Amino acid sequence: MINVSTLIGQPAVCLDDAALKGTVKGVRFQRNRIVALDVGRKTLIPAGAVRSFAGDAITYDQSPSDIDPDLWHGDPIGKRLLSDTGDELGTITEIGVDDDGTVVSVISNRNQTYTGEQLLAIGSYAAILALNVLPPPAPIA
């Protein structure tokens, strides 16, 4: 697992030409998944092209991007947290992400931890959390 605060600023290396393309400037989310990374000035890396999100650098395969250009992108740390009931929940202090880019936790400045399943969207105004989502059932041994 990796924290988004660590992901921002990581170097990004394209495996096709072994070139350092820049550092991660922003993250694009669709619901509770990272769908792309913004690197340097112009490089957009689809999440599917990334070998792993859990390393010290982002390594990726050159891949065409069909990412929605209207998706908000940036650093979500510090963003307003809003519940699906319309009440403020504080601001984001950290987002934990799995190796494949799936959000597993959202932590607020009010010391509350929310599951990735509760994350509905991250946009320019706020990150939206569903308060009535139950955690997944524990696996049966």
Place this chain on the structure above:
Amino acid sequence: MTMTALMRGSDLRSHPVVDMSTGEDIAEVRDVVFDVAAGRITGFTLNKRGGLFSGRLRAVLPTGEVHSVGTDAVMVASSDALISRGDAPDDLTGSSKNDDVIGNIVVTESGRVLGNVRDVVLTGGGQPAVVGFEIDGGNFGAGLVPMDRQRGVSGTALIVPDDYEQRIRADLTGLAAELANLER
């Protein structure tokens, strides 16, 4: 459990309308439109986002398209919740009903003037409703009264039972307790 806080109608003005699917603020509340006699909020007229001079939106937001009214925002499932004024029901695009209530005199059946309506009080959540009024200018100063059991409402007056003098409360917490008593 979902919180359904009490709030004043005036508190909702300038509330952002937020699309839950994108996290974007797509409008802000200009005014609350409601049918006081029915105790029902019919919807919201809207302004564009961006401050005092951002201007009115042609679209409106019917209550049926609202996911939740909260203390900080009005939530919708998507931007499709906003509909053009031409497609909106008449009770949303007609003259704003709350203009018929604000300033109304509040008088008991036996003729005692309790004050004038200054604001309405609503419950939020998934089914927002009018539950009371804030009154002032009467014999008791400013206060909050529950809406239940009013005897009549018109464009100029609100008639309440004689015992409503005892039901005036100083704040929303007191009004919430009074409403809970009325439900028993």
